[in-house]
Amino acid sequence: MAVESNQLGAPSERLLSRRRLEQFPWWLLIILSIILFMLVRIIVDPLYRSIFDTIQQGLVTTLSVTAIAFVFSLMFGLILGLGRVSTNPILRNLAITYIEFVRGVPILVLIFTISFALVPMIVRTIGLPNSAISLTTRAIIALVLIYGAYIAEIVRAGIESIGPGQMEAGRSLGMTRRQTMQYVILPQAVRNILPAIGNDLIALLKDSSLISVLGVREITQVSRLSVSTTFRYEETYFILTLFYLSMTLLLSLILQWIQHRVRVRG
Amino acid sequence: MNQPMILIEHVSKYFGNFRALDQVNLSVNAGEVLMIIGPSGSGKSTLLRCINHLEVPDAGRLVVDGILLDNNEAHINAVRAEVGMVFQRFELFPHLTVLENICLAQQKVRRRSRSESEAIGRALLEKVGIPEQAHKHPAQLSGGQQQRVAIARSLAMQPKIMLFDEPTSALDPEMIKEVLDVMLDLARDGMTMVVVSHEMGFARNAAHRVAFMDQGRIVEQGPPETIFVNPRHERTQLFLSRILH
Numbered sequence: 001m002a003v004e005s006n007q008l009g010a011p012s013e014r015l016l017s018r019r020r021l022e023q024f025p026w027w028l029l030i031i032l033s034i035i036l037f038m039l040v041r042i043i044v045d046p047l048y049r050s051i052f053d054t055i056q057q058g059l060v061t062t063l064s065v066t067a068i069a070f071v072f073s074l075m076f077g078l079i080l081g082l083g084r085v086s087t088n089p090i091l092r093n094l095a096i097t098y099i100e101f102v103r104g105v106p107i108l109v110l111i112f113t114i115s116f117a118l119v120p121m122i123v124r125t126i127g128l129p130n131s132a133i134s135l136t137t138r139a140i141i142a143l144v145l146i147y148g149a150y151i152a153e154i155v156r157a158g159i160e161s162i163g164p165g166q167m168e169a170g171r172s173l174g175m176t177r178r179q180t181m182q183y184v185i186l187p188q189a190v191r192n193i194l195p196a197i198g199n200d201l202i203a204l205l206k207d208s209s210l211i212s213v214l215g216v217r218e219i220t221q222v223s224r225l226s227v228s229t230t231f232r233y234e235e236t237y238f239i240l241t242l243f244y245l246s247m248t249l250l251l252s253l254i255l256q257w258i259q260h261r262v263r264v265r266g
Numbered sequence: 267m268n269q270p271m272i273l274i275e276h277v278s279k280y281f282g283n284f285r286a287l288d289q290v291n292l293s294v295n296a297g298e299v300l301m302i303i304g305p306s307g308s309g310k311s312t313l314l315r316c317i318n319h320l321e322v323p324d325a326g327r328l329v330v331d332g333i334l335l336d337n338n339e340a341h342i343n344a345v346r347a348e349v350g351m352v353f354q355r356f357e358l359f360p361h362l363t364v365l366e367n368i369c370l371a372q373q374k375v376r377r378r379s380r381s382e383s384e385a386i387g388r389a390l391l392e393k394v395g396i397p398e399q400a401h402k403h404p405a406q407l408s409g410g411q412q413q414r415v416a417i418a419r420s421l422a423m424q425p426k427i428m429l430f431d432e433p434t435s436a437l438d439p440e441m442i443k444e445v446l447d448v449m450l451d452l453a454r455d456g457m458t459m460v461v462v463s464h465e466m467g468f469a470r471n472a473a474h475r476v477a478f479m480d481q482g483r484i485v486e487q488g489p490p491e492t493i494f495v496n497p498r499h500e501r502t503q504l505f506l507s508r509i510l511h
Contacts, residue, residue, distance in 0.1 A: 174371060183370055
């Protein structure tokens with residue numbers, strides 16, 4: 001492509017404005033328009049309004065299950081990830097076994113297995129009644145056990161992204177492996193894996209819809225229950241889609257902003 | 267105490283089938299500056315890294331400052347606390363400021379207070395000539411400045427021995443001198459030093475002894491004037507003719 005320029009060699013005004021047009025995030029505008037269009041319908045159309053109100057009743061469950069599961073997955077994933085890079089072969093192999101096991105089975109199947117096989121088995125062993133652990137708690141346990149394994153792989157990649165020279169530098173200053181990990185490797189690794197962790201938070205929010213199979217009344221389950229009596233498939237599922245889309249979009253914008261701030265500070 | 271600061275006896279090291287070190291014997295006395303030269307792959311860096319156990323020898327014996335380097339973690343840490351190391355690629359901690367880089371191990375290993383470690387850190391930055399850079403991050407410094415910070419970081423642990431692994435190889439030519447000057451000062455202060463480098467200026471001005479390595483062995487060693495002017499071995503002559511154009 002020939003570069004348009006004036007005599008001074010600077011790009012012309014026309015070229016600059018065309019670049020600005022090309023750089024503009026049109027996709028965001030399109031998605032926001034769709035959301036806006038749906039919101040307007042919800043406001044003006046009483047039917048849409050009532051379905052929106054129904055689905056909204058599951059929102060707190062969706063958000064709290066996602067938030068709680070995310071916090072515990074982070075902790076579990078960090079421990080698993082550290083086990084994954086451990087020099088102790090027993091720890092390392094235990095961690096790898098667990099991670100590969102979880103990654104080899106579909107999330108939906110794991111949710112069934114953990115909620116209806118693993119948890120009852122443990123509960124029975126301890127000697128408690130099966131009803132001691134609610135389905136919502138089981139759903140959270142399942143998501144933590146699954147996402148812990150995914151986050152462990154991210155943690156491992158983050159630690160391995162820091163060259164061996166940093167560990168050698170720490171060790172040659174007399175610091176132990178644990179100290180070097182804590183004060184040198186992990187702080188750098190965390191910064192590197194922030195985008196990937198953010199992606200997993202969004203994925204977790206979306207996968208929280210799978211726990212509807214347990215009957216947990218989050219937004220997907222509430223929608224399914226609603227259509228089973230109203231038969232308003234179209235309106236209900238479009239609005240449900242809108243819920244997820246708005247949440248993931250908002251979350252990804254917040255995450256981008258956080259990452260930007262971390263990079264500027266770094 | 268008459269025993270050498272570093273005693274290396276029959277040390278061998280293999281990487282797979284590659285013999286990196288072949289029955290190396292070497293001793294370095296307190297206050298001595300030893301320079302190791304040789305072609306790449308000759309084992310000089312491996313030998314240096316064995317001294318603070320970054321590489322674990324497959325055979326032989328290493329005694330550093332009277333401590334036998336076996337696989338006992340306490341012995342290894344004791345040796346590492348007495349041995350400073352400067353790397354080719356600096357290996358500063360990029361998420362910490364210059365001063366924090368120098369203070370971290372002081373606080374975590376030497377258990378010094380924040381104010382004490384910072385006072386030592388500032389004094390060392392003064393010594394290496396960059397006191398004004400204390401609160402910058404490593405990425406904001408030139409290569410020469412970064413390497414001087416790395417030296418200060420090692421010195422903060424008050425080591426008895428300093429190891430230098432090609433400390434000027436990653437530097438732009440105009441920054442080599444500032445790093446060598448710091449190393450020369452150290453040598454004059456009587457620091458025991460083992461330096462893997464091909465800097466002839468440093469060899470002439472500071473080294474007490476030069477060892478030439480090839481294929482995992484020390485081929486010959488002696489005072490710099492002897493090695494550089496009258497090398498006995500053909501391989502030494504060939505190597506020197508290539509680097510001393």
